[in-house]
Amino acid sequence: MSNAPQASARAKTFRPGFMARNRQVITPLLFLTPGILFFLFYVIFPVIQSFNLSFYKWDGLGEAEYVGLKNYKKLLTDRAFEVSLWNNFKWLILYLLAIPAGLFIALFLNQTVTGIRMYKSLFFFPFVISQVVVGLVFTWFYDPTFGLLNTILEQFGLEPLNVLGDPNLATYGIILAGLWPQTAYCMILYLTGLNAVDPEQIEAARLDGAKGWRMLWHIIIPQLRPATFIAFVVTIIGALRSFDLISIMTYGGPFGSTRVLSFYMFEKALSEYGFRMGYGAAIAVVLFVIMLAFIAYFLWSMYQDEKGAR
Amino acid sequence: MFKKLTTAAAALALTTGLASPAMAELNGTLKIFSDMSNPAPRAVMEGLASDFDALHPNLTVELTVIDREAYKTQIRNFLSANPPDVANWYAANRMGPYVSAGLFEDVSDLWEEPAIADNLASTKSAMTIDGKQWGVPYTYYQWGVYYRKDIFAELGLSEPSNWDEELANCQKIVDSGRACYTIGSKFLWTAGGWFDYLNMRTNGFDFHMQLARGEVEWTDDRVRQTFANWRQLIDMNGFVANHQTYSWQEALPFMVNGEATAYLMGNFAVSPLREAGLDDSKLDFYQFVEINPDVEMAEDAPTDTFHIPAKAENKEAAREFLRFVASASVQTKINSGGALGQLPVNAQSSVDADKFLEQGFDMLSSNSPGGVAQFFDRDYPAEMAAVAMEGFQEFMVIPDNLNEILERLESVRQDVY
Incomplete structure (x- = not known):
């Protein structure tokens, strides 16, 4: 109380300007501006453009013709679209196997043995190499004439398989190839997560007689929750944007049985026989809506976490 | 690059009889975009550009070779945004989108000149859309x-x-x-x-x-x-x-x-x-x-072609280049076994002494009375x-x-x- 008059006296002599008074608000805004501008220009604007384009019929060269919801109506009866959508769901579900697989490899590698760093790098290797190389390696592995898979099957006296040539198997074959690097990715996430597991809690649990599965389920996994969350996010997004492997391994074939939405969109809009921009945009919008559902959930749960942390 | 090659190319042009009678002098730059990116075709295309450059001292030829697959999508952009004076493409329905969007130049005038009208007649229908011709062929294969x-x-x-x-x-x-x-x-x-x-x-x-x-x-x-x-x-x-x-x-x-x-x-x-x-x-x-x-x-018999984009800047030089690649001597040379190893379209050209080229030439010229199709994905x-x-x-x-x-x-x- 005693120094109140002093402060008001100082306020009279020194009047901070608008910038100085709002420094707390302006500084972060200034820092964010370039990012926001780029985000608006390169993400939000194209999204709006795609929505708009999906109501037109346009070959990318001439005049665009407004067709209303016709592109979407056509999607409903398009058999190739249906196949792509189903394949996207297969990818979504099966790709999630990368999370438990990554967890178990991480648990296995989380020990101090000579040369463990090397083993870890070896397990991480598939994530480092390009998807194109992964695709090629698996294509050769599955090759019906000289592939390793059929050589092995032959050893056991089994019928040879043409995984990528069989419309019922091809998608699973590609997903398996995709799981290889994705598992490595989840593994590295869990390895870092395991470093942060509290040893005292493990000690305490051990004293209480927990071990094996109970220890894993009740003590370790709850502490790995942040890692699980990130692994879940990257796996879902990875599954929805799968494209490179399909393009390399089957190019959507045999007869369109391995297409997913992103590949179908590429085929319709940008490939050699495509250039139906409106139809491609409609497919992109559907994919966007599916992704949006997941992303909205992720953002919401991240927001909840932040609120809880505060 | 072509400046360095000028003397050699001029000598080559003389010996192979490419030096055609003096034409109206061409000035400026001729920009060519080509999809002939495989090693042998690339050498052919570079040879064509440098020979043409040597024939016209006041003209600078700028050649850009683009990967053959990438070209198929890039052509849509460059025809409307940054057009060259000459571009490669394919005959028949494959030209359709660019013709109907007004991006290819109508070259029917060239097809009225006897040198082209008489000698390239076999492919005229493949180059025709709406009664007009939109480019000239330089090679085809059986x-x-x-x-x-x-x-x-x-x-x-x-x-x-x-x-x-x-x-x-x-x-x-x-x-x-x-x-x-x-x-x-x-x-x-x-x-x-x-x-x-x-x-x-x-x-x-x-x-x-x-x-x-x-x-x-x-x-x-x-x-x-x-x-x-x-x-x-x-x-x-x-x-x-x-x-x-x-x-x-x-x-x-x-x-x-x-x-x-x-x-x-x-x-x-x-x-x-x-x-x-x-x-x-x-x-x-x-x-x-x-x-x-x-x-x-x-x-x-799929035919590969040269076209002039509608927005080309040096159309005079481009037309001259089309006459050049359509001529019998040039087509003989570029389609020889050591070059493209394909068939010349010009009826006055000669076919290289190669078992397959000769058989193909005979088949297409005398044993295909029904007609010549381009290929499924070019016709449909x-x-x-x-x-x-x-x-x-x-x-x-x-x-x-x-x-x-x-x-x-x-x-x-x-x-x-």
């Missing part, structure tokens, strides 16, 4: 059956000339533990080649083109007859197994190793087959056999071609799905046209 002469001799077979002989040959080949034909249908277009031939031989060139223009239903009985003929070969295991997994290049080893005896392919397959060790005593060629004696023989609209070729691949793997496939194609036809 399609047909390339076969293992040594295996045919071993099995006591001779070149078939009709469908019964074809089937009889194939049965013997299958009985010897081989496949009659290798094919890699992963990228679909190879199956389009089979459909082209089977349909042209079963129903004729005119029917094939009616189908291309969407005037016939895909569920028509005549189309079914084409597939029934195709099925005869499929049912006797005439094609290599698992072809849906391979590209056309990956299907070559089957023929080289003798697991398959023949390949329905374009002439560009000869060079990799020769490199793989099949010399002329082992490799030979025959025209796809007659199936229906009532229809005239017709062939696939892109959207129809994409769905149809996928259907052909499915048919080759699961022939029992034919009804479903044809109904699908028919519904696409009703959409597209």
Whole structure:
């Protein structure tokens, strides 16, 4: 109380300007501006453009013709679209196997043995190499004439398989190839997560007689929750944007049985026989809506976490 | 780069008789965009540019070579945004989108000049849309059956000339533990080649083109007859197994190793087959056999072309360049065995002394009275071609799905046209 008059006296002599008074608000805004501008220009604007384009019929060269919801109506009866959508769901579900697989490899590698760093790098290797190389390696592995898979099957006296040539198997074959690097990715996430597991809690649990599965389920996994969350996010997004492997391994074939939405969109809009921009945009919008559902959930749960942390 | 080459190129031009009579002096820059990115075609294109540069001292030729596959999508951008003066493309329906969008220059005036009108007449229809011509061809190549002469001799077979002989040959080949034909249908277009031939031989060139223009239903009985003929070969295991997994290049080893005896392919397959060790005593060629004696023989011969973008800046020089590549001497030179190894379009050109080029030239000039088609994916609209070729691949793997496939194609036809 005693120094109140002093402060008001100082306020009279020194009047901070608008910038100085709002420094707390302006500084972060200034820092964010370039990012926001780029985000608006390169993400939000194209999204709006795609929505708009999906109501037109346009070959990318001439005049665009407004067709209303016709592109979407056509999607409903398009058999190739249906196949792509189903394949996207297969990818979504099966790709999630990368999370438990990554967890178990991480648990296995989380020990101090000579040369463990090397083993870890070896397990991480598939994530480092390009998807194109992964695709090629698996294509050769599955090759019906000289592939390793059929050589092995032959050893056991089994019928040879043409995984990528069989419309019922091809998608699973590609997903398996995709799981290889994705598992490595989840593994590295869990390895870092395991470093942060509290040893005292493990000690305490051990004293209480927990071990094996109970220890894993009740003590370790709850502490790995942040890692699980990130692994879940990257796996879902990875599954929805799968494209490179399909393009390399089957190019959507045999007869369109391995297409997913992103590949179908590429085929319709940008490939050699495509250039139906409106139809491609409609497919992109559907994919966007599916992704949006997941992303909205992720953002919401991240927001909840932040609120809880505060 | 071309400045360095000028003297050498000028000397070459003189010796090969390229130096044509003095024309109106051309000035400025001539920008050429080309898709001839493979090593041999690239050398040809660079030679063309430097020769033309040498012929016109005041003109600077700027050549940009773009990867052949990437070119197919880039052309859409550069034609409207940053057009060169001359660009490569393909004949027939493939020009359609650019012609209707007004991006290609009408070059009908060139086609009225006798040098082009008389000598390139065979491809005029492939260059014509809406009664006007939109470019000039510089090369084309035959399609047909390339076969293992040594295996045919071993099995006591001779070149078939009709469908019964074809089937009889194939049965013997299958009985010897081989496949009659290798094919890699992963990228679909190879199956389009089979459909082209089977349909042209079963129903004729005119029917094939009616189908291309969407005037016939895909569920028509005549189309079914084409597939029934195709099925005869499929049912006797005439094609290599698992072809849906391979590209056309990956299907070559089957023929080289003798697991398959023949390949329905374009002439560009000869060079990799020769490199793989099949010399002329082992490799030979025959025209796809007659199936229906009532229809005239017709062939696939895809034609590659030069065009002038509508927004080109130096159209005068571009027209001169088109005259240059259309001339007999230039076409003889660029299509020789050491260069492109294909057929010149100009009737006054001479064909290199090469077994396959000579046979192809004879076949196209004297034994294809029905007409010359471009290729399935160049004659049929892109959207129809994409769905149809996928259907052909499915048919080759699961022939029992034919009804479903044809109904699908028919519904696409009703959409597209």
